[in-house]
Amino acid sequence: MAETTLAASAGYDTEHHTGEHATATGISNTKLGMWVFLGSECMLFGGLISTYLLYKDRVPEGGISPRDIYDIYFTSASSFVLLMSSLTMVLALAAVQRADYSRLKLWLFTTALLGSTFIAGQIYEFTAFTREGLGFTTNIFGSAFYTLTGFHGVHVTIGIVMLLSVLILAIRGKITVEKAETVEIVGLYWHFVDIVWILIFTIIYLIP
Amino acid sequence: MAITEERPLALPSGDPARPSEPHLGVFRRPTTTTGWRSWLTTVDHKKIGIMYGASALFFLVVGGVEALLIRLQLAAPNGTLLSADTYNQVFTMHGTTMIFLVVMPIGAAFANYLIPLQIGARDVAFPRINAFSFWCLLGGGILLNSSWFLGGAPDGGWFNYAPNSGVVFSPSHGIDFWNMGLIITGISSLSGAVNLITTVINMRAPGMTLMKVPVFTWMALVTQFLLLFAIPVLTVAQVLLAMDRLYDANFFNVSAGADPLLWQHLFWIFGHPEVYLMIMPAFGIVSETVPVFSRKPIFGYPFMVFSGIAIGFMGFGVWAHHMFASGIGPLSVAAFSLSTMFIAVPTGVKILNWIATMWGGRLTFNTPMLFSVGLITMFTIGGLSGVTHAVAPADTQQTDTYYIVAHFHYVLFGGAFFGFMSGFYFWWPKAFGYKLGEGLGKFNFWTMLLGFNLTFGPMHILGLQGMSRRVYTYDENYGFDFWNLVATIGAFIIALSVLSFIINIFVSKKRAASLPPVGPDPWDARGLEWMIQSPAPEHNFDQTPTVAHLDEFWHRKYAEGDDGRVRRVATGDEVAQPGDGTGVHLPSPSYWPMVAAFSLPLIGWGLIFNLYLAIFGGVLLVVALWGWAIEPPDDIDGVHHDHHDADPSGDVEATGDIEATGDASADAGKADVTAEAATDAAAVPEEAPVG
Ligand code: HEM
Ligand SMILES: [Cu+2]
Numbered sequence: 001m002a003e004t005t006l007a008a009s010a011g012y013d014t015e016h017h018t019g020e021h022a023t024a025t026g027i028s029n030t031k032l033g034m035w036v037f038l039g040s041e042c043m044l045f046g047g048l049i050s051t052y053l054l055y056k057d058r059v060p061e062g063g064i065s066p067r068d069i070y071d072i073y074f075t076s077a078s079s080f081v082l083l084m085s086s087l088t089m090v091l092a093l094a095a096v097q098r099a100d101y102s103r104l105k106l107w108l109f110t111t112a113l114l115g116s117t118f119i120a121g122q123i124y125e126f127t128a129f130t131r132e133g134l135g136f137t138t139n140i141f142g143s144a145f146y147t148l149t150g151f152h153g154v155h156v157t158i159g160i161v162m163l164l165s166v167l168i169l170a171i172r173g174k175i176t177v178e179k180a181e182t183v184e185i186v187g188l189y190w191h192f193v194d195i196v197w198i199l200i201f202t203i204i205y206l207i208p
Numbered sequence: 209m210a211i212t213e214e215r216p217l218a219l220p221s222g223d224p225a226r227p228s229e230p231h232l233g234v235f236r237r238p239t240t241t242t243g244w245r246s247w248l249t250t251v252d253h254k255k256i257g258i259m260y261g262a263s264a265l266f267f268l269v270v271g272g273v274e275a276l277l278i279r280l281q282l283a284a285p286n287g288t289l290l291s292a293d294t295y296n297q298v299f300t301m302h303g304t305t306m307i308f309l310v311v312m313p314i315g316a317a318f319a320n321y322l323i324p325l326q327i328g329a330r331d332v333a334f335p336r337i338n339a340f341s342f343w344c345l346l347g348g349g350i351l352l353n354s355s356w357f358l359g360g361a362p363d364g365g366w367f368n369y370a371p372n373s374g375v376v377f378s379p380s381h382g383i384d385f386w387n388m389g390l391i392i393t394g395i396s397s398l399s400g401a402v403n404l405i406t407t408v409i410n411m412r413a414p415g416m417t418l419m420k421v422p423v424f425t426w427m428a429l430v431t432q433f434l435l436l437f438a439i440p441v442l443t444v445a446q447v448l449l450a451m452d453r454l455y456d457a458n459f460f461n462v463s464a465g466a467d468p469l470l471w472q473h474l475f476w477i478f479g480h481p482e483v484y485l486m487i488m489p490a491f492g493i494v495s496e497t498v499p500v501f502s503r504k505p506i507f508g509y510p511f512m513v514f515s516g517i518a519i520g521f522m523g524f525g526v527w528a529h530h531m532f533a534s535g536i537g538p539l540s541v542a543a544f545s546l547s548t549m550f551i552a553v554p555t556g557v558k559i560l561n562w563i564a565t566m567w568g569g570r571l572t573f574n575t576p577m578l579f580s581v582g583l584i585t586m587f588t589i590g591g592l593s594g595v596t597h598a599v600a601p602a603d604t605q606q607t608d609t610y611y612i613v614a615h616f617h618y619v620l621f622g623g624a625f626f627g628f629m630s631g632f633y634f635w636w637p638k639a640f641g642y643k644l645g646e647g648l649g650k651f652n653f654w655t656m657l658l659g660f661n662l663t664f665g666p667m668h669i670l671g672l673q674g675m676s677r678r679v680y681t682y683d684e685n686y687g688f689d690f691w692n693l694v695a696t697i698g699a700f701i702i703a704l705s706v707l708s709f710i711i712n713i714f715v716s717k718k719r720a721a722s723l724p725p726v727g728p729d730p731w732d733a734r735g736l737e738w739m740i741q742s743p744a745p746e747h748n749f750d751q752t753p754t755v756a757h758l759d760e761f762w763h764r765k766y767a768e769g770d771d772g773r774v775r776r777v778a779t780g781d782e783v784a785q786p787g788d789g790t791g792v793h794l795p796s797p798s799y800w801p802m803v804a805a806f807s808l809p810l811i812g813w814g815l816i817f818n819l820y821l822a823i824f825g826g827v828l829l830v831v832a833l834w835g836w837a838i839e840p841p842d843d844i845d846g847v848h849h850d851h852h853d854a855d856p857s858g859d860v861e862a863t864g865d866i867e868a869t870g871d872a873s874a875d876a877g878k879a880d881v882t883a884e885a886a887t888d889a890a891a892v893p894e895e896a897p898v899g
Contacts (some may be wrong), residue, residue: 023413023415023417024409024411027410029333029334029406032333032409033334033402033403036402036406037402039437040398040401040436040437040439040440041440043437043438043440044440044443044444046441047440047441047443047444047445047477048444051444051448051470051474054467054470055466055467058465059465136456137455137456139458139465140458140459140464140465143451143459144459147448147457
């Protein structure tokens, strides 16, 4: 019996504790850890976004500035793609919770695909801008723009790798209803990255 | 910045239904629990805590030698020991080392060692990430210090103001080392913060509600939140600076329109929370020692907790008090001046509470208590000079003079470091099984107090006389000679004091062999960490205690009699657990956290010198993360402290097992660990019997 007590007390067996003593949140460690980590990411993007805001209008006379270069239609389309990937992520989670594994795989794949489309769009956008004369070192706006959107792009890419890993697991039958939380945690990260993009899109492209 | 996940600690082993598993990865699974190799692979929070402490003491010596060089150079007018250039490097490295490689790691050492013990947990939430955090710290520290041998150390001061820290004004690679090294120690702090926050929030013993959590754990928790939100801002600043220095970006290129205040804002948004996260663990330590040696409960526990939280919040709203002379405009100056004065209020609450705890108590002035009282008094002086800089017009006279140097040494050395010394003396028996000697301890304290005040007290005067900080020398007729000489003498007394501490460690260990063992509770103390044997057994608690009170252990030793008087009802030895935990499963050691962490400095050096090295480091990192991911946290072939006899608990155990696995699958939270979940799934039969 001692074993149970010990196992329970180490905190992951939260069900036994919640309500009774309130010494744990009832959320698993891994999920809580992800939430905490995302809190920190807010400050990371906060710093980068502030830098961008400070610098976007400081291009010396004659230099390339945001208004010269943004293609609002293109970026709106790719932002829409990324937003839709959040929807498919939700569908993936719903599927695994229903034990509908074929849908799970379908939606995971779609999410990864939409994410990759977004990244492809970003690569296209970067090359187009470079061709138009805005390089990373061209001016202060270029440095700020590429750093901010680049950081976000790296986050999306990491998310895609995570999605594909879960997809492989799902194909090998390792993701079952009991493990729906795996999908949920990847989803947390994915939605976070999406929300950050909504912010960036609004701030960079929409607000003049 | 990969935050990986860890499975829970207890897993079944010897389950016949469980398929045996091949050794995965390049390395054989490490199994040693003793000898030097066990330290490299350990995931035990206590060993990791001790390693944090040991490496911090090592860097303390390094930073201390740098301090002595500074003081020797300034001992007399027109010093010639160091050139102006070397002097810049020495004071920059002194500050950076002391802050990032000494004070922060000692805070982390105490937090790692004590939090699980104080909350009655088996270990932290993610033991391997914990090991990773430590190795990152060491790797970052080594990278930073390697600059001495690879073309010169950073020379822009610990806050490295841009654009002064750009390539134009600092052409050596020093500041690149500073960027890379501190980004890596930042990863260490961040992963540590995620880990410890999760631990405190989710893994407290039954009954330990938030308002029964010991004050040290509370303050350490606030510290972790400060790290969580402050470190990324520094990382952003450093990334921008690194982009400028290495890849010609324009973030701090003023001729291209950049704003020189950007760095200052980013740095101090990090920097002020930083100073509070350095003092918080020490506040926590003192809040543990003062009640024990006053034989009274902490006065106003809720005030202690809430003032800590208040400091945490307010700490993010005062940063521009470091920029009063930077031209931020009268409105900002007024606002930040006010908010800075307000932050002194919760700080003052703490000081009053410690004094009230001592008031009317039966005081024992042994070494831990002396150092605690040292903190209370010395920190008060530093807090008061802090309030004088909060007055903006006064500060424009004080800023960048030795008066500021005096202020922050009173709060950091007189505050944080005195608190740490108190903690060392207090918890030493718990960690190592012997007490540090009182004789040398008292010598340690009095020399430190004397040396400290001789060194930094006169700096108030020098500063008000107008001596700028960071000047490498001064002329004879400036009137700075006398107090500088006094300060230098003081610095050597401090060095003597630190030496006596190190000697005390060895002398006391030798003497302890002929003394009776210290037992679980040498101080008649109050918290759960004293309810286990000394040194703390590897598995912490034999049985997780159920907590009914703040100061649970004390309440098990003392009770109120019929006459309303509190009496001892049991000794600490009687109440303490015997330390023979059977059936405890601990997470297995692993090489991967260290390999993953050490790939980061390779990337750092690579970005500075040679891209191929960086690519090699990157590949190594990926390999290490995958190795980590596919290695189960618990080695089923490994040694366990358990008896798997055929009693019914076998079945019950399987229940925990399923839950554990369900939890573990959540690990796929990050790409690098997904495969771990795969192995889990393979390793644990889905259809395990439910008890
Ligand atoms: C009572 C609360 C405190 C107040 C009101 C306060 C106020 C200030 C102010 C206004 C400055 C800027 C002075 C200048 O550069 O002109 C300053 C500098 C500093 N303070 Fe404090 N402080 C307080 C507590 C602390 C604590 C607890 C620590 C660390 C443990 C600390 C560490 C520092 C450091 C390191 C600097 C100098 C940074 C630098 O320029 O390199 N202070 N303080
Ligand atoms: Cu400050």
